[in-house]
Amino acid sequence: MKTLWQHCHVATMAQGVYSIIEDAAIVTSGSLIEWIGPRHALPSGDYPAVNDLNGAWVTPGLIDCHTHTVFGGNRSGEFEQRLQGVSYAEIAAAGGGIASTVRATRAASEDELFASAAKRLHSLLRDGVTTVEMKSGYGLDLANERKILRVIRRLGEAFPVSVRATCLAAHALPPEYADRPDAYIDLICNEMLPALAAEGLVDAVDAFCEYLAFSPQQVERVFIAAQKLGLPVKLHAEQLSSLHGSSLAARYQALSADHLEFMTEDDAIAMAESGTVAVLLPGAFYCLRETQLPPMEALRKHGVKIAIASDLNPGTSPALSVRLMLNMACTCFRLTPEEALAGATIHAAKALGMEHTHGSLEVGKVADFVAWQIDRPADLAYWLGGELDKRVVRHGVDVE
Numbered sequence: 001m002k003t004l005w006q007h008c009h010v011a012t013m014a015q016g017v018y019s020i021i022e023d024a025a026i027v028t029s030g031s032l033i034e035w036i037g038p039r040h041a042l043p044s045g046d047y048p049a050v051n052d053l054n055g056a057w058v059t060p061g062l063i064d065c066h067t068h069t070v071f072g073g074n075r076s077g078e079f080e081q082r083l084q085g086v087s088y089a090e091i092a093a094a095g096g097g098i099a100s101t102v103r104a105t106r107a108a109s110e111d112e113l114f115a116s117a118a119k120r121l122h123s124l125l126r127d128g129v130t131t132v133e134m135k136s137g138y139g140l141d142l143a144n145e146r147k148i149l150r151v152i153r154r155l156g157e158a159f160p161v162s163v164r165a166t167c168l169a170a171h172a173l174p175p176e177y178a179d180r181p182d183a184y185i186d187l188i189c190n191e192m193l194p195a196l197a198a199e200g201l202v203d204a205v206d207a208f209c210e211y212l213a214f215s216p217q218q219v220e221r222v223f224i225a226a227q228k229l230g231l232p233v234k235l236h237a238e239q240l241s242s243l244h245g246s247s248l249a250a251r252y253q254a255l256s257a258d259h260l261e262f263m264t265e266d267d268a269i270a271m272a273e274s275g276t277v278a279v280l281l282p283g284a285f286y287c288l289r290e291t292q293l294p295p296m297e298a299l300r301k302h303g304v305k306i307a308i309a310s311d312l313n314p315g316t317s318p319a320l321s322v323r324l325m326l327n328m329a330c331t332c333f334r335l336t337p338e339e340a341l342a343g344a345t346i347h348a349a350k351a352l353g354m355e356h357t358h359g360s361l362e363v364g365k366v367a368d369f370v371a372w373q374i375d376r377p378a379d380l381a382y383w384l385g386g387e388l389d390k391r392v393v394r395h396g397v398d399v400e
């Protein structure tokens with residue numbers, strides 16, 4: 001059905017800038033945008049449904065392109081330890097950190113994981129999110145990674161949101177493979193990825209390239225296995241140290257390399273050439289009290305597309321609001337509000353390989369948008385979280 005949406009201003013986010021249309025109109029047909037432009041240019045015709053947006057600012061639905069939403073337990077105890085000066089690496093070395101979430105996740109049933117993740121997803125949706133990526137990575141064996149990925153698929157069916165599932169089996173070394181990292185990489189490449197991909201549970205493959213996780217050589221083996229299965233790759237890189245994982249990711253045409261505080265200018269050049277998106281995660285930067293900033297100047301100079309995401313996870317970023325991340329990206333990383341909004345719309349879509357259908361408001365794209373009762377687009381990055389008055393439309397239909 002054809003629907004007209006009017007009395008609004010639009011920030012289309014095409015090409016990564018606001019591309020503002022004042023006093024705009026949008027025509028949706030089913031789940032797609034059929035026409036968008038200034039209202040005075042609206043083609044005359046019969047619009048069976050007309051929606052008045054009361055002067056709202058319309059943006060694409062927000063896209064959270066990096067989350068670990070599905071996990072058991074929580075780690076607020078470690079938060080308290082870190083406040084007393086214990087480092088993330090020390091906690092991990094003592095058996096806490098990711099390993100403690102792996103224990104809790106393995107102990108939880110699929111339904112328990114679904115219920116706890118649903119609450120977190122609900123928070124993201126209330127903030128205007130219409131697409132979200134979720135990673136496995138707290139199961140670390142075939143049965144438990146499958147359990148998480150099945151929950152991710154179920155969340156996409158149960159909620160009005162497009163969900164992308166990323167297999168992050170190479171997140172940490174499971175206890176049964178202590179001191180045998182290469183054997184665990186064999187298991188991932190030869191058994192886990194082929195089985196999970198065959199079950200249709202995986203849209204992309206990620207790994208954690210870090211001195212306390214996996215080496216570039218080990219990550220490369222995972223990338224080769226993913227590409228054999230026809231799956232795109234992504235990488236947690238340069239979060240705590242510089243191993244040039246982001247250059248490795250670029251060599252494999254990764255959709256994105258994420259975190260990146262310790263990346264070099266050469267890494268940025270490699271990412272620019274391959275079109276790999278830089279996903280910056282201010283929540284993790286903040287929670288770890290990191291002081292090393294991602295190299296914004298190099299990223300901008302070489303034209304690397306920058307996305308912003310929550311990294312929602314129990315250890316380093318228990319973040320339940322993408323808009324809060326926009327604010328933190330501006331304050332901590334010196335992005336402009338316009339860059340931050342592009343980071344949670346069009347560039348986030350590219351980080352998921354969805355930029356041809358999502359992330360900006362253009363003819364032929366999916367009609368996922370938010371009509372915000374705000375004065376200016378910059379207000380989205382200005383308020384520190386909270387809930388803004390808005391109307392969320394997904395696939396051309398009101399959500400809520």
Ligand code: DI6
Pocket residue numbers: 097098101171208236239284311313314315316317
């Ligand atoms: N980097 C992160 O910030 C998260 N994973 C990763 O590879 C942390 C996950 C956790 O601490 O549970």
Ligand code: FE
Pocket residue numbers: 066068236311313
């Ligand atoms: Fe992460």
